[in-house]
Amino acid sequence: MTSIKQSYIVDGNDFISCGHASEAVKRTLKELGMPSDLIRRVAIAMYEGEINMVIHAEGGVADVEIFSDGVKIYLRDHGKGIADIEQAMQEGFSTATDDIRELGFGAGMGLPNMKKYADEMEIDTEIGVGTTVYLGFKVR
Numbered sequence: 001m002t003s004i005k006q007s008y009i010v011d012g013n014d015f016i017s018c019g020h021a022s023e024a025v026k027r028t029l030k031e032l033g034m035p036s037d038l039i040r041r042v043a044i045a046m047y048e049g050e051i052n053m054v055i056h057a058e059g060g061v062a063d064v065e066i067f068s069d070g071v072k073i074y075l076r077d078h079g080k081g082i083a084d085i086e087q088a089m090q091e092g093f094s095t096a097t098d099d100i101r102e103l104g105f106g107a108g109m110g111l112p113n114m115k116k117y118a119d120e121m122e123i124d125t126e127i128g129v130g131t132t133v134y135l136g137f138k139v140r
Helices: 020-031 036-057 098-102 110-117
Strands: 004-011 059-067 070-077 120-126 130-138
Touching: 004 020, 004 036, 020 036, 020 059, 020 070, 036 059, 036 070, 036 110, 036 130, 110 120, 110 130
Parallel strands: none
Antiparallel strands: 004 059, 059 070, 070 130, 120 130
């Protein structure tokens, strides 16, 4: 199979439509007959990325490339950037506002969960410019 490329706009501050991109990728992976473990891991990590873009960056773009042996995801935003990646990777750390927490989001598990479910993860961030998170998943 040649690769399949998909791109999704993630609307900022739109908790209603958040998750549509990860759901669409999940559906595509199922249609392609990809292993259920891969589908689950991709869906969880991508949803966490979408939520982070909505909460912290007023949206962004999710670019997905599907191969016969795995998936690559690039989550790009033009938000404020991550001041301390090491701290942001700690479970429970969050810079979400009280309003966001009252909605049930911002528990500080987004980046840790993305790392937990992906086989590869890289974060490129610049304060005041934005963040790109790369997630790589392999068929196991």
